[in-house]
Amino acid sequence: MNNNSSNILSSVPEAFGRYLDLHELYNEFINSKFGAPMEYSAYVGSFSQMEKISQSHKATRQYREYLEHILEYLTSFLYRTEPLQDIEKIFAKLESEFEERWANEEVPGWGNKSTEESEIDLDYYSTVEELVELGPEKLKHALAARGLKSGGTVQQRAERLFLLKHTPLEQLDRKHFAKVPRTKDVSDASSNGNHFKDDLKKEIALMEVKMRRLCELLDEVFVRTKENAEKKLTLTYEEMEAEREEEEVQADTESDDDEQQIYNPLKLPMGWDGKPIPYWLYKLHGLGQEFKCEICGNHSYWGRRAYERHFKEWRHQHGMRCLGIPNTKNFNEITSIEEARGLWEKIQARQGLNKWRPDLEEEYEDQEGNIYNKKTYTDLQRQGLI
Template sequence: MAATLLEQTRAAHEECERLERIIVKDFDQDLKGHREKLAQGHRVRKRLDELQALSTKLERIYADEDGARKEEIAALKGLDEHGFSAFYERIKEVREYHRRYPYLEVAEAPNEEEALKEVVEVSFSGDEVGGRYLDVHEHFHRFVNAKFGKQLDYLEYLTSFSDVSEISKQHRLSKPYREYLQALVGYFESFYARTQPLGSLSKIYAKLGDFEARFRAGQIPGWADEGVANGDVAANGLDMTAFATVEEVESLGADAIKEALAKLGLKTGGTLRQRAERLFLTRDVPLAELDKRHFVKGAAPAGALSVEERDRQEAMMLEAALLEAKVRTWSEVYSSVIEDTKGYVEKKQASTYEELVAEQELKAEEDAAALDSDEEDEFIYNPLKLPMGWDGKPIPYWLYKLHGLNQEFKCEICGGESYWGRRAFERHFKEWKHQNGMRALGIPNNKNFFEVTQIKDALELWASIQERELGGFKAEVEEEFEDAEGNVYDRRTYEDLKRQGLI
């Protein structure tokens, strides 16, 4: 027997009251520890979603667009055209239903105490450690392998992922760059929903204000001179009226000309002469009137574009700027979590395989027992900034010194980079930064140069190896002399011993 509309309304109100009681009781619990508080937040979030769904249903019932509720109330009052006949007909249906199914059990209300212990499954990756740290490895690999990215390690990425000042406008308008930002923003929104179930994304993004208006006014960092308001690319910072000929422009040098062309959105390829001629064109011809073939793809000024192309470029610029602003906002919101994540990554790098396995086993035991230590939320005093151990506390100072983490090794080839501990120092010879430094010197990064950190020493050793490989007769080294007793010496040793009167 289907429930009547009024019965559905009564049941919905009753369920709303029950959910409200459960939420109040849940908040009355004295919970300690990150995991229990997170579970409570997700329980309450689930109840609130159910409340919202029921409230929407009640609003639809009370709106009574089809008039079904009004008809049902009129039938109960006996105000229809048949008088009380509809009322008695309904009583007859109820009696007939219970006569036919006499053994139906009355459904009991759900146990509210059990609802307080309900566990809402929330998925976290291993590196997120239950929502304590960020895991942006996927976006890190996407960044370092993209044309708009650069080579850096994971710790540097955690510090600088929101800094886009070094990315050219050409790349910032590209589709891969916008897709990368969308994925990064999507991750932060997902992480926020999983770790702050009672939070509000609208409050986070409220900090952006009227973003589109500020963008068009040129008030967004990084887009002040490139926004839609100006309708042009950034000025190159050079007063071209100061140059009378192309030769004078050439005197700036290849790097300066290339940088000026890039800022204007012009192509940077070709010889020094071709670059200078391209830049010299901007002295007498406005950018908007320059031929589109001089610009890189997607960087032509507004005046050189059709209305459709301009609208499309404006939309891309606005989208890229908004995504960058969202990434900066999340970096501010999660500034403390980012610092904790960097400490966690450093701890993992300083841990042995056995320590990592022991840590995973310990966490598995904690998850099985569903116990949290009260010390998890306590402030950890670490004035020496020692790496964190597998138990989440700073490692002992004697262990810090035992592993040599107090010893600093500098590498001039890596640009004066410091490496703490012998293990990190030896490992860096195979990392990209040292390999790039050796490649810049024109030297192969092989075992002959292991532990060579000075540029001068590396160049001298490489010259010595090349000289030895070229071959040829060297009198001082290869010419042999024999004394009266039959002992054989090279020329330099023989002359030294003879001069001293020893042979």
């Protein structure tokens, strides 16, 4: 890949939260002692696989700063793209769970007794030459984990480790063992720097756990970022330039669309998105029909649904109270003040005919068994006829 294309690739933006911009972290990784040269897409794919890094490299200040930069960027990205995520609460829960996992030596890549690099099963190796193929670093870690001397050539290291295949560690000649430091300060770390102070180990392990959790929350974004990086590798410089210009034009167009005045010649009602609703929906709900209500002060209601609903709303109820008329179902569909008053008078008159009138309807009986209403009985009694 030429320099121009690599510059374009390294300037891929986050695309409004669609991709992660890990190029600074990528450059920091490949230029570090614990990193290795690789493509950007491969780096994104193995971003959270910190267990592959040896503990001796994790003890360095460079690795710790690298983790701090990762946490800073991922936390910032999550705040910007998912502001409702309670990151502090997530971290607090992780820290409480981490204490128990650390005590049980269940944190990946942080077993206190031995690391993955030092766990070499000698049963799988039948000759010294097979051990030589493992390489000097892995043999060095395996020897140091067992307390043996880790110096010398690759052949010497392999021969020294191969002795354990047939001889138990306790019966091995003392000349093969490394000297134990006398000072207390040095006793906390092994000669190869694989084991360092527990508090520092614990702090870095917690940072790795937090980083893995953030990677889980952003898993889909990591997948998109890797796919985008792989896609960029297949493009030429001209294609990258054209794609970048197209993205810029599209972003400018979207911003212009948001800023320009909304064109609404038919004066259609606005929808939930702040834009006029479709005309077919406008016709379907009959929003072009106007209904006026005199009781509501000649207020206009557009559409049958709004008109029927307004009889139970505050404006119509207030108008009915001003007229001294109860707002019952009898007055639905009545919008004229004159019609409402006329109907109310009829209802009152009907209620008057059916009203209980004791003078005419209350019955009395005399001694002879004759039945009279209250008025007649009272008149006869006053005249002394009963």
